[in-house]
Amino acid sequence: MAKKRLRALRHRHLIGLEDYSREEIGLILDTADSFKEVIRRPIRKVPALRGKNVVNLFFESSTRTRLSFELAEKQLSADTLNFASTGSSVSKGESLSDTARNIEAMQVDCVVVRHGAAGAPLFLSQCLSSAVVINAGDGAHEHPTQGLLDLLTMQDALGRLEGLKVALIGDIAHSRVARSNIWGLRKMGAEVVVCGPPTLIPVDIEEMGVEVCYRIGDALRDADVVYALRIQLERQQEAFFPSQREYTRLFGIDPERLELAKPEAIVMHPGPINRGVELDSRVADSGRSVILDQVTNGVAVRMAVLYLLNGGGERDAA
Amino acid sequence: MRPDGPDTIGGAAGATGLVVVCNGRIVDPASGRDEPGDLWMRDGRIVDRPADDEARGAAVIDAVGMLVLPGLVDLHAHLCEPGYEYRETLESGALAAAAGGVTAVACMPDTDPVIDDAPTVKFVRERAAGAAARIHPIAAVTAGRRGERLTEAGELAEAGAVALSDASRTIRNPAILRRALEYGRMFDLPILVHCEDPALSAGGHMHEGSHASRLGLKGIPSIAEETVVARDLMLAEWTGGRIHVTHASTAVTVDLIRSAKQRGVRVTADASPHHLVLTDESLSTYETHLKVNPPLRSKADVEALRAGLADGTIDAVASDHTPRSVDEKNTEFQQALPGATGLETMLAVVFTELVRPGVLTLGDAVKALSTSPAGILGIEGGSLASGGSADLLLFDPDGTWTVDTASFRSRSNNSPFTGRTLEGCVSMTIVDGRVSYRRDAPESP
Numbered sequence: 001m002a003k004k005r006l007r008a009l010r011h012r013h014l015i016g017l018e019d020y021s022r023e024e025i026g027l028i029l030d031t032a033d034s035f036k037e038v039i040r041r042p043i044r045k046v047p048a049l050r051g052k053n054v055v056n057l058f059f060e061s062s063t064r065t066r067l068s069f070e071l072a073e074k075q076l077s078a079d080t081l082n083f084a085s086t087g088s089s090v091s092k093g094e095s096l097s098d099t100a101r102n103i104e105a106m107q108v109d110c111v112v113v114r115h116g117a118a119g120a121p122l123f124l125s126q127c128l129s130s131a132v133v134i135n136a137g138d139g140a141h142e143h144p145t146q147g148l149l150d151l152l153t154m155q156d157a158l159g160r161l162e163g164l165k166v167a168l169i170g171d172i173a174h175s176r177v178a179r180s181n182i183w184g185l186r187k188m189g190a191e192v193v194v195c196g197p198p199t200l201i202p203v204d205i206e207e208m209g210v211e212v213c214y215r216i217g218d219a220l221r222d223a224d225v226v227y228a229l230r231i232q233l234e235r236q237q238e239a240f241f242p243s244q245r246e247y248t249r250l251f252g253i254d255p256e257r258l259e260l261a262k263p264e265a266i267v268m269h270p271g272p273i274n275r276g277v278e279l280d281s282r283v284a285d286s287g288r289s290v291i292l293d294q295v296t297n298g299v300a301v302r303m304a305v306l307y308l309l310n311g312g313g314e315r316d317a318a
Numbered sequence: 319m320r321p322d323g324p325d326t327i328g329g330a331a332g333a334t335g336l337v338v339v340c341n342g343r344i345v346d347p348a349s350g351r352d353e354p355g356d357l358w359m360r361d362g363r364i365v366d367r368p369a370d371d372e373a374r375g376a377a378v379i380d381a382v383g384m385l386v387l388p389g390l391v392d393l394h395a396h397l398c399e400p401g402y403e404y405r406e407t408l409e410s411g412a413l414a415a416a417a418g419g420v421t422a423v424a425c426m427p428d429t430d431p432v433i434d435d436a437p438t439v440k441f442v443r444e445r446a447a448g449a450a451a452r453i454h455p456i457a458a459v460t461a462g463r464r465g466e467r468l469t470e471a472g473e474l475a476e477a478g479a480v481a482l483s484d485a486s487r488t489i490r491n492p493a494i495l496r497r498a499l500e501y502g503r504m505f506d507l508p509i510l511v512h513c514e515d516p517a518l519s520a521g522g523h524m525h526e527g528s529h530a531s532r533l534g535l536k537g538i539p540s541i542a543e544e545t546v547v548a549r550d551l552m553l554a555e556w557t558g559g560r561i562h563v564t565h566a567s568t569a570v571t572v573d574l575i576r577s578a579k580q581r582g583v584r585v586t587a588d589a590s591p592h593h594l595v596l597t598d599e600s601l602s603t604y605e606t607h608l609k610v611n612p613p614l615r616s617k618a619d620v621e622a623l624r625a626g627l628a629d630g631t632i633d634a635v636a637s638d639h640t641p642r643s644v645d646e647k648n649t650e651f652q653q654a655l656p657g658a659t660g661l662e663t664m665l666a667v668v669f670t671e672l673v674r675p676g677v678l679t680l681g682d683a684v685k686a687l688s689t690s691p692a693g694i695l696g697i698e699g700g701s702l703a704s705g706g707s708a709d710l711l712l713f714d715p716d717g718t719w720t721v722d723t724a725s726f727r728s729r730s731n732n733s734p735f736t737g738r739t740l741e742g743c744v745s746m747t748i749v750d751g752r753v754s755y756r757r758d759a760p761e762s763p
Contacts, residue, residue: 018532097648117650118534119604139652141534176534202531 009308013125013133016142017183025187029152031304031312032297038075039300048307049078054110055103058084058136062114064271064295065136065146069112072302078110078310096120100127110310112136118176132309140174146270147180149301151188153294154225157266162189167219167261168210169251170229170278171200171240177270178229182208195219196229196251199240216251220260227268228253228278244277254280258288266290334375335360336368337751342381342712346388347685348701357386359708362751366704381712384745387684388702389421389709390665391691393481393588394510394564394636396657397423397453399445400438401430405641406729408442412449413727414639414661416755419744421709422452422692422699423661427463428485434458434469436477443478450747450754452709454480454697459498459509465489468498475505480695481562483510486611488546490516492553499559508562508586508694511550513571514612518542523652525598525613533604535651538613540568547571551578554585562694563587565638567612569622576631586694588636589623591667592658592734596620606647606654607732610640613656624677627686634691635683637664641730658734662726665713666740674741708751717743 006023017025038046054073058066066082073080085093094102096115103111110132113121118139125133137143155161166185172178172194185192192210194201201212213219220226231247241247258267267279267289275281284291340356358365358376367373397411406414408425415423425442427433433442439455446453457479461467471482482502488511489495498509519542524530526537547563551574554561563575566587575587596614608614626632640657647654660667668687672678678686692700699709720739723731747755 095645095648096650115650117652119651122604123650139534140536173531179532179534203526203537204528205531207528208532 012309013121014144014305014309015122015125015133015135017144017147017180017187018142020144020187022187025148025151025184028148028301028304028308029155031308032148032152032300035300035303035307036297038303039296044075045077046075047077048312049073049076049310052109052310053079053081054112054306055081055083055108056136057099057111057113058082059113059115059120060137062137064298065114068295068298069136069302072299072306075299076303076306078306096123097127100124103131104128110134110306113138115139134305134309137176139176140179141176142180142183143176144180145298145302145305146177147184148305149294149298150181150227150268150270151184152297152301153268153290154266156293156297157290158224158264161185164190164224165222166190166192166225166227167223168192168194168227168229169216169219169253170196170231171235172196172205172229173200173202174232174235175229179208181227182210186210193219193223197241197247200235216257217260220257223261224265225268226253226258226261226265230270230272231274231278233274233277248277252276252278252280253283255282255286258283268294271295334372336372336376337379338373338376339379339381339386339710339712342384342386344386344702345680345684346702347681348388348689349703351702352681357702357710359748359751362708364702364704364706364708379712379746383714383716385680385713385715386702387419387711387713388688388700389711389747389749390419390687391422391695391697391699392420392637392639392661392664393424393562393634393691393695394590395423395425395639395661396428396485396641397425398641399429400441404643404729408446408453409449410727410729411639411661412446412451412453413755414659415451416747416749417727417744418662419665419711419713419747420451420637420661421711421747421749421754422454422697424454424456424480424695426456426483426485427458432458432462433479434461434463436470436473439474439477439479451749452699454478454695456481456483456510458482459484459489460494463487465491465494468494468501471502471505471507475507479507480697481508481510483564484512486512488512488514488516492549495550496553496557499553499557499561502559503557506560506696508560510562510564511546512564513543513546513550515542515546518545522613523609524601525615527598527616529598529601533601540570540615540619543568543612544570544574547574551575551583551585554578555581555583558584560584564636565590565593565612566623566626566632567593567615567619569619572622572626572631576626576629579631586633586690587631588634588691589627589632590636590638591660591664594620594623594627594635595667595671596734604651606649606651607658607736608734609651609654609656610638610658610734611656624672627672628678628682633686634694635664635668635686636691637661639728641728642732643730647732657732659726659728659730659732662728663721663733663735663740665744666719666742667735669713669715669742670740708748710748711744712746713742714745715742717741717745719743
């Protein structure tokens, strides 16, 4: 028997997909689907968040996530404010708890926060008594809206999530995208294989319900989704791998390797791509790539999250 | 600085100077005593029961239902003075100690200036004279804790330093530690080592394991501690010097110490209450009060530490009391400074978590908290034998309390046990025959 459908989220904030149930994720994906229709209209605006204000608090540089959120907010008719601080040293500026107090004093309804420190959005949510917090990426912890847009993209392309074999390739250790995908995919019934050099696979990641392998062939074989993560080239200096050349030789995804995956397999990447490093351009630009669909779906998913957390849905539904 | 003057026990003590703690259960592992009885004191010393005539004039402290224990000796606390008085002072640290039943505290030299010369040792001793607990300074092994030049251990020992340690800094150059151990053989001062290879722990915020992986925090691997423990034990064995591994946190560390002891290496060790009770799993919400160094480890490590304590591999429990201000803790986890206060909770945590469940006998717990650390530091205390100093506490094993830092004597509130209900509470602490802490009587209906 199908579980009763949710009409509203049970959580007040979106800190990570780890906390969200399968039903809540399903509700967000369904809601995003209907917002996709809005995005296709000639006038892409609905009044859902009229009179609400949203602050985009970006303590770490970001282009696409910030633009995507801002677009989502504007299309929902929210009033938006942007704060960007590229200064990485928090000690130079105001403490995060003081920032939170200021936000509270300004009667802000919703805060979208990107921060270099894992746990910062949770900390912020604990400091705020009324504003809604949406995590737009915290350190190597979670990037839940990225995870959700990835789920939506997979579901659109392959018609389902249950039973899919998803291969996440690359730097899992430093990736919040990987963690949010793992939680989301596991909850939706997909299988996840992570693959990369052992230095970039977090200790005991198997406890999150994934399989670990070090050979790209094993990861790609019969995969429905080939998800390449961005490799930070500065990891080379930290001795996580000896050279970019060797990384590409062992883990780069080219058309020959992609042959190992299922014929209908899709290729994904959270962007920005290091072309010729983790992803061969022939793959990135092929018909199997859904990388730009991910970007489009990002706006719809963020509209859904903003809508559902700011009073959308029927919270009191029996 | 003493909260209660010498006459607190009652003006009656004035006449003969005699005080008797009566009807308690006296537990003194040093003399193998565990029996109901009375304990007599005069002029700051424990004395034999005097003749009846004299005894009649004694002031009486009723200890019915109480355990009468030798005062606890903490061999690792950061009291932050001089230099970091906003976190703790010698006075507030001593008050916190007394509230936890601790009558003697060895304080770490990571102050500003560093306790690395005789005048600074004397400054600490003078500042702490008359405080609510005895304060024994630990001096640095190297000048400025820079790991380069040895401090003048001979003069430091004369000035009253009870041990040497570069506190939370590992002595990176093994040749320096070798010389310190060799040179130190003249003075019998233990060298307390914090074992952490900074290259292996760099950038880490919690124990490296599945929980760090899940939280997206860089881990501090167990081997960052263990490689240094192994090195330091080998150096101690080679030199014949005395080493004390403080805040042991991993199972392999316990094994390394156990086998070193079997080989006759002059090594002792302690573990902190939080490492004996809490695991990395408890960090699930980036709780900064649980950020400590070394980090809270796995369940298997906790089990190994407990086994090590029970079989004597780990000699002592030490608080590693590390006060931090609200601003240093109320921030992003990566930004928060590591450290936890512990003086006021140490005994009740050990009692609740180790004695009550049968991990340790009460006698072994008292030994680990009092007798052994006094022996390691070579200071008086840790015993209730006649002739010894009257440093003791009354512990109510049936009292329960909830940890609320608002009522703490410490200037800082970073307790990892906040909100926990603990069994057993310190009812009174006596230092040098004088009451230095008395628990407020519960309000009668």
